[in-house]
Amino acid sequence: MGKPIMIVGTSSGAGKSLTVAAICRILTNKGFNVAPFKMQNMSLNSMVSIEGGEMSVAQYVQSIACKKPPSVVYNPILLKPENGKTYIIFKGEFVDKVKPGSYMMDKKMKYFNEGIKDLKKLLSENDYVIIEGAGSPVEINLKPYDITNMAVAKAVNADTIIVTDINRGGSFASIVGTMELLDENEKDLIKGFVFNKFFGSKDLLNDGFDYLEKRYGVKTLGVIPYFKHQIPEEDSMIEWEQKTGDLDIRIVKLPRISNFSDFMPLSWYNGIKYIDSANEVGGDILIIPGSKSTVEDLIWMKENGIYEKILNAHKNKTFIVGICGGFQMFSKKIFDNVESNKTVEGFGFIPYDTHFNEEKRSVNISGNVLFNNKKYEVSGYEIRHGETSIKENEFGTFDGKKSGYLSNKVLGTYLHGIFFNTKFTQEFLNYFRERKGLKHKDFSTISIDNEINNWANFVSKNINLEELL
Structure with missing residues (x-):
């Protein structure tokens, strides 16, 4: 059985998708058999999988990072909002159009259970499955209905990393807030913190790292400086050029x-x-x-x-x-x-x-x-x-x-x-x-594969994955 590693974030746009892509490529380059996974994605940006179904851009890119054909199995649920309704794409195919409240209360557990079956099958076929969460894992209004973050981590007992975008400010407070709002059994799954998009001297952050480790017993695995890349990203935090x-x-x-x-x-x-x-x-x-x-x-x-x-x-x-x-x-x-x-x-x-x-x-x-x-x-x-x-x-x-x-x-x-x-x-x-x-x-010519490789090599120099492997 393969090892699951989950990446959650303190917010949307924290860098989850690209962190997953980097880890997928780092482990793939080490000779491991790796697959990406995200239970549910909400996006109007989608691509076509090897099966001919719709899947999110993020998992499409992560598939390339694993050097595997993009498959809908890596992104079982894709939601497309339109005119107050939610279009549900399950394993690449349109299955329903419902009101958001109806999906949250009545529909999604059926798809979640099927998605967990897919995830466990991926774990049986791979050395590692790198799982991406969505938004924040502790949004108080959404947490009881969660099927994308800690619900997935708990279902497969995944070692979990919290990623935060330090460039926005407030990253230490965001991590503390996230940890405080996690349930105790969820906190037990947290194995590391990663600070993303950093400018400046990392030594200035040491007091914060010490505080986090003393309070939660969890180490900071890395600080990733800002890196300019040309890898397609999700649309939730798009900046309109x-x-x-x-x-x-x-x-x-x-x-x-x-x-x-x-x-x-x-x-x-x-x-x-x-x-x-x-x-x-x-x-x-x-x-x-x-x-x-x-x-x-x-x-x-x-x-x-x-x-x-x-x-x-x-x-x-x-x-x-x-x-x-x-x-x-x-x-x-x-x-x-x-x-x-x-x-x-x-x-x-x-x-x-x-x-x-x-x-x-x-x-x-x-x-x-x-x-x-x-x-x-x-x-x-x-x-x-x-x-x-x-x-x-x-x-x-x-x-x-x-x-x-x-x-x-x-x-x-x-x-x-x-x-x-x-x-x-x-x-x-x-x-x-x-x-x-x-x-x-x-x-x-811009090669997405080369861009992923450059990004992964950069991340590997700034993050300690050995703590998880």
Whole structure:
């Protein structure tokens, strides 16, 4: 039977996901068989697993850290909030749409019990399973209903580490508060503390470490300095970027925006600016991203004037990009009998309609796209209900089928992750640089695997895992 190690945090954004990824890669590089696990994740950012189901970005990355194909088993429950309802994705498949209170009181124990079976199976198959918690393990209003933090640790008797973000301030108080609110049998599982995102001299923290060890009998396992990386992260504590570069790239921050990790490469290579008001519409490139509710977000843009401004920008020099839901909004009409049960007029940038299907398409996919008269092999994934049948001016071909739309004014595609294809993205950005009279730039390929390795090597120098192994 493998050993479970649980990572909980003093808050959201403390660094749990990346700490898990680092430990997964450190142990994998040591030759151990390792798997990640998180019972429940709430996010509008999801990716497609090897089984073709939806899973969270964090566990997808952690799978790569373990050098294993991303599987829904590593993230049994994925919750997607929308319009006061919670969409429940269990083992990659949609199973129910309920009110949050109904899920908390009535539904989740069934999924928790099934998830624990999966976790115990993973423990039987691996040397280590590194488990991630969610938010804080001691939120007083949530603790009685916990299925993600100490409930999981207790179910498998996991040695548990508390991670805190010291850069925010108050980290010692946060750890003390967390320890004081844990039950006694939960405190017994705590084997170490980790301070994350530190700037300065670690010696200045020694008095605090001594206090924690004297009060709780628990050592501080490490202090991890701030480390700049390019690893996709969860969205719960996302900071909406407001700094663009040589090219003015703006992204509409839809109320129900999803899969905005799509735009990380544009941030790395140029800079991006998220906008949410009509007077901000414009720029060299304007992107309408994916949405959990395409029609409702389109209506939102019509109500606040963004829709009209985008129509005007399209007539001028702004190039409009639509990804998934954003692409569907390009249609003449959207017929949605799945998410909103409404039919609405789109922007009319393409001469086709979009029809929503009850069955959701979730698939990893690769194919060819054409941009600036050059063909590129690309890969990514699709998660959608809508179908837009393209007859001409297609952007690409996937599985022998025309997909997406390209003209000199717009680019629309269902392919999430398109900008992670470096050769295509380099051509895309340089096309617009040339239009502005700027020099071409060469963009180095960013490997998520290499980024994880660099991060893990950095963490290994700043944390003492031997205390747990």
